[in-house]
Amino acid sequence: MDTLTITRPDDWHLHLRDGAALADVVHWSAARFGRAIIMPNLTPPLTTTAAVEAYYQRILAARPAGSRFEPLMTLYLTDNTPAAEIERAAASGLIHAVKLYPAGATTNSDSGVTDIRRCDDALAAIAEHDLTLCIHGEVTHPDTDIFDREAVFLEERLAPLLERHGQLRVVLEHLTTANAVEFVRSGPTRLGATITPQHLLMNRNDLLVGGIRPHHYCLPILKRERDREALIDAATSGHPRFFLGTDSAPHPRHAKENACGCAGIFTAPLAIELYAEAFERAGALDRLTGFASHYGADFYGLPRNTDTLTLARRPRAMPASLPYGDTRIVPLRAGDEIPWSLTADTQPETA
Numbered sequence: 001m002d003t004l005t006i007t008r009p010d011d012w013h014l015h016l017r018d019g020a021a022l023a024d025v026v027h028w029s030a031a032r033f034g035r036a037i038i039m040p041n042l043t044p045p046l047t048t049t050a051a052v053e054a055y056y057q058r059i060l061a062a063r064p065a066g067s068r069f070e071p072l073m074t075l076y077l078t079d080n081t082p083a084a085e086i087e088r089a090a091a092s093g094l095i096h097a098v099k100l101y102p103a104g105a106t107t108n109s110d111s112g113v114t115d116i117r118r119c120d121d122a123l124a125a126i127a128e129h130d131l132t133l134c135i136h137g138e139v140t141h142p143d144t145d146i147f148d149r150e151a152v153f154l155e156e157r158l159a160p161l162l163e164r165h166g167q168l169r170v171v172l173e174h175l176t177t178a179n180a181v182e183f184v185r186s187g188p189t190r191l192g193a194t195i196t197p198q199h200l201l202m203n204r205n206d207l208l209v210g211g212i213r214p215h216h217y218c219l220p221i222l223k224r225e226r227d228r229e230a231l232i233d234a235a236t237s238g239h240p241r242f243f244l245g246t247d248s249a250p251h252p253r254h255a256k257e258n259a260c261g262c263a264g265i266f267t268a269p270l271a272i273e274l275y276a277e278a279f280e281r282a283g284a285l286d287r288l289t290g291f292a293s294h295y296g297a298d299f300y301g302l303p304r305n306t307d308t309l310t311l312a313r314r315p316r317a318m319p320a321s322l323p324y325g326d327t328r329i330v331p332l333r334a335g336d337e338i339p340w341s342l343t344a345d346t347q348p349e350t351a
């Protein structure tokens with residue numbers, strides 16, 4: 001088989017950034033995905049519906065001409081988000097989810113939530129207005145080992161939250177462990193999860209063996225091989241509550257190749273290609289459509305896409321770097337060949 005045609009996929013976790021970088025980032029996703037959940041961790045964070053609406057317009061303006069790529073917007077939750085703001089978000093029609101960042105957990109999370117119990121009114125409003133709560137699931141206590149932060153969050157924060165809010169629809173973002181896979185599998189049907197390509201393809205050796213590799217550093221951090229295997233199992237199992245979310249998180253080269261490098265891996269230029277690679281290695285290419293194109297839409301209560309995307313088994317060279325505003329960015333697999341490519345008719349790419 002030299003080509004693979006799937007229902008057009010959606011990306012249920014994406015960072016597009018803002019300003020001069022936005023146009024250099026959005027076209028990669030627009031060439032691949034029908035829709036994407038757009039993360040609100042800008043500086044300053046998008047804590048009001050008005051700010052989200054203005055960002056939505058900037059994304060539309062930065063989309064390639066003729067693109068129908070649809071941004072599904074999110075609101076940034078803080079300790080002080082009033083229920084009325086959730087109501088405005090729902091009424092906007094543009095906002096599909098509210099994002100919970102534990103304060104200090106990741107990039108631009110300083111305005112995030114310090115104690116989830118402070119948000120009970122907002123969380124009740126999210127459930128009432130049929131929005132989804134997306135969660136970066138890591139605790140931030142300095143004494144908690146970085147490799148345990150997800151597991152502690154699930155036990156100490158997420159389990160009680162799901163108990164307290166019995167109607168709330170939750171997406172646990174970017175799963176990284178076998179433990180998290182088990183938590184989602186045994187959780188209620190209103191709990192879904194995204195899985196990134198880097199967590200399907202790499203483990204912590206790829207970050208730390210033979211030299212430290214800043215372009216493989218993201219949060220939650222890459223874990224053990226047995227965790228990667230559990231994530232592959234979950235993604236390729238046909239279980240409808242695991243779905244695609246790239247967490248493509250661009251940072252300029254100088255911010256990654258730095259004594260204190262930023263967390264985030266830029267996968268947008270090869271995102272669906274990486275998933276195809278991971279699914280093929282697992283002998284599960286026939287399961288890619290469900291994971292990439294059906295289950296996320298079903299979970300969010302949105303219609304599935306009706307058009308298709310075709311990949312060709314044709315090696316493609318990833319450039320060493322790509323334009324990013326007035327600077328450069330290094331994508332995953334920079335300088336390497338990747339086994340899958342978009343077919344020419346669906347690839348309006350310019351590097």
Ligand SMILES: NC(=O)N[C@@H](CC(=O)O)C(=O)O
Pocket residue numbers: 015041106107136217218219220247249250263264265
């Ligand atoms: N995943 C990351 O490592 N970084 C993301 C934030 C996030 O999704 O946690 C970013 O915005 O850079």
Ligand SMILES: [Zn+2]
Pocket residue numbers: 106136173174219220
């Ligand atoms: Zn995150």
Ligand SMILES: [Zn+2]
Pocket residue numbers: 013014015039247248249
């Ligand atoms: Zn993210």
